Amino acid sequence: MxxxxxxxxxxxxxxxxxxxxxxxxxxxxxxxxxxxxxxxxxxxxxxxxxxxxxxxxxxxxxxxxxxxxxxxxxxxxxxxxxxxxxxxxxxxxxxxxxxxxxxxVTIPNAPNAKVPPGSTPEENTVVMQEGAIPELGPNAKPHWELGEEYGFLHMDLGVKLTGAGFPVYSGQGARLQRALIAFFLDKATEAGYREIIPPHMVNAASAFATGQLPDKEGQMYHATVDDLYLIPTAEVPITNLYRDEIIDADKLPIKNVGYTPCFRREAGSYGAHVRGLNRVHQFDKVEIVRVEKPENSYAALEEMVEHVKGLLRALELPYRQLLLCGGDMGFSSAMTYDMEVFSAAQQRWLEVSSISNFETFQTNRLKLRYRGEDKKPRLAHTLNGSALALARIVAALIENNQGPDGIRIPKALQPYTGFTLITK
RNA sequence: GGAGAGGUGGCAGAGCGGUCGAAUGCGGCGGUCUUGAAAACCGCUUUGCUCGCAAGGGCAACGGGGGUUCGAAUCCCUCCCUCUCCGCCA
The missing domain is CATH 1.10.287.40 (Serine-tRNA synthetase, tRNA binding domain)
Structure with a gap:
């Protein structure tokens, strides 16, 4: 607000x-x-x-x-x-x-001066692109076929248990998930983020404070008996840690990281482009969240981007950085970078991270303030970014690394998976 | 889920119908003293809204909401939360 x-x-x-x-x-x-x-x-x-x-x-x-x-x-x-x-x-x-x-509550955040005007994804700016796009040849398979063939991803079992969009991972696929989560958490910890394990459900006050309510009510799963919401991202509980707080300036910046599953209803989005892991109702994500003084928040945004770039490089994935145009940005954001990886089998870019500065838009609702030099409470700035969102990373990873002997695991991840190749 | 106790300022803890935004202690900030520090002493120390160029006013808030009253932190109702005991349970 x-x-x-x-x-x-x-x-x-x-x-x-x-x-x-x-x-x-x-x-x-x-x-x-x-x-x-x-x-x-x-x-x-x-x-x-x-x-x-x-x-x-x-x-x-x-x-x-x-x-x-x-x-x-x-x-x-x-x-x-x-x-x-x-x-x-x-x-x-x-x-x-x-x-x-x-x-x-109906007015979205005012975009930063650097944000390009526009209303469609085509008007986003490609800031940079890095990494070689692999040539897979005509026999390349999309990840949902690979998952079935190798037996580590079961969309059909998810349907049986829950419904469409709730994937089941098994064996090396499950281990790969856990490896990625651990890898991302370790990298964030190295970068000075404090790890948080938050609740996976929040009350309405929390959902309101970070802007999920009332703007995106239909996006969240709502447990009506207890009036609780399944979190769509760790951003919600982690940012709400500081709701109604006045923080001493010398305690800033606050850098937190949390892994949680994320639940999104994604009502109304079906079709070929959402097959497999491209868009699911439950996925794992490691999220970095920062509370900053206003004068530092844009430097922090760039720092977060660099962190995510480091992760993508370590995973050896071709990626690009987008600066979203005004019309494509989220409701609460003042400036957002999206990070996309190239999925070679699908020949398309998949969004795996969204890094935003909310300025005071969230803190105004949160009543999250800090006491500056003049001893007066002022609204702090909040930022967050995925570092990273798993499902699509997995999709790109297994598609790009498929080969005749199996699916290759990038070096950086091997200590975490305990294997170098996913095999049949 | 059942029974009981309780929710007051950064913390501890008084107040139980009027001048109480709230005693006192601790903590914090500033000062005096000191070569320096400690101790001691003095002063200050919540937040939001609003009026005003300013100086400086006004209003609200003692878990949330409602009620009684000229007047509520204090009495009543209700909801929420915490603690203790019992039950259930990973």
Whole structure:
């Protein structure tokens, strides 16, 4: 959620930044300012009336003590009218706060100045590309065929147990998952991230604070009996660790990493391009999450990108870095890089990481602040990125490394898998 | 799941209908003293909203919500959470 005071004081800037998303920025902001005006005038009026009543109540106490019974009764009678007014004003204030809130929640984050305008993935910028794209020849198979052939991935069993999009890994496939998770966690720990094992379900307040609610309600699995949500990413619980906190400036930056399974309903996305592991309802992901001072957050973003690049290089995967255009960015993000690996058998790029700076968009909802040099609490910046998301990494890894003898495991991963080749 | 106890400031812990945003202690910050440090002493030490150019005001918050009252941290209702005991259980 955008900061109201910032929006008020930097109206033109916010409008210009927001316009990159190809939405009616002017209209959205105008309406917000208007609703805020109503809220503020109501607040002022209510405060004044409440002050009057407070003074009156105090005088009643003093009159009683002084034995002036009649005067006290007169004051009591006077307070009735004030109370009426206060009740009405409170209602009005609540209503105006609610309409303001309801409106603010519909405004996406304002993109950073560097973000290219645009509305489709075609308008994203390719920042860089690295790694040789393997020539597999005509007999190359997509990962879902390889998985079946080698017997380590079973989409059909997942259907039996749960439904489409819930893969079952077995044998070397299961071990490969575990190896990747351990490898990613170790690399993040080396880079100074603290490992977190969070709950895999969160309450509505947490889902709201990181922006899953109300914006992406339909994307999450909802356990209605207890009103809990299955996390779509570790970002949700890990970022919410700091909800309602004021952190001393010298404690920043905070760098956390967590592995969790991720659950996404992905309602309405079916077809050939989502076969196999390309898009599933449950996948494993190692996520890095940072809390930063505003002046450092963009340097942190680049640092996170470098970290992810290191992982992709170690896995010997051809990859590229995309700077998302305004219209393709997530609702809460101010700037997002996507990392994609090339899946040689499918001849397409697969998104395996999304690294974003949310600036104060999340912390405003989280009420996550830090105390700077001036001792005043200010909203911190939050960032997060996948490092990395497993299912598609596995897809690309096994497709790109298929050969006549089996599927080759990259060197960096071999200490973790305990084998160098996936065989039949 | 059953029974009981309790939720107050960074922490500990008072307050149990009025002047209590809240005693006191600890911690933290600033100062005095000291060659320096410690001790001692003095002062300061929550957050949000709002009015104001500012100085400085006002309002709200004692787990959440509602109620009683001229007035609630204090009384009542309700929800949530924590702890103890019992039951169940990886």
């Amino acid at each position: 955008l900061e109201l005071t910032f929006l008020r004081e930097h109206r033109d800037e916010t409008e210009a930044r927001l316009a990159k998303r190809n939405i009616d920025a002017k209209g959205l902001i105008e309406h917000a300012i208007e609703l805020d005006g109503v809220r503020r005038s109501t607040q002022t009026e209510l405060d004044g009336t409440q002050a009057e009543l407070n003074a009156l109540s105090r005088s009643v106490g003093e009159l009683m003590k002084g034995g002036k019974k009649e005067e006290a009764e007169a004051a009591k009678a006077k307070s009735a009218a004030l109370k009426d007014g206060i009740a009405r004003l409170k209602e009005r204030l609540e209503a105006s706060e609610k309409s303001l809130q309801d409106h603010l």
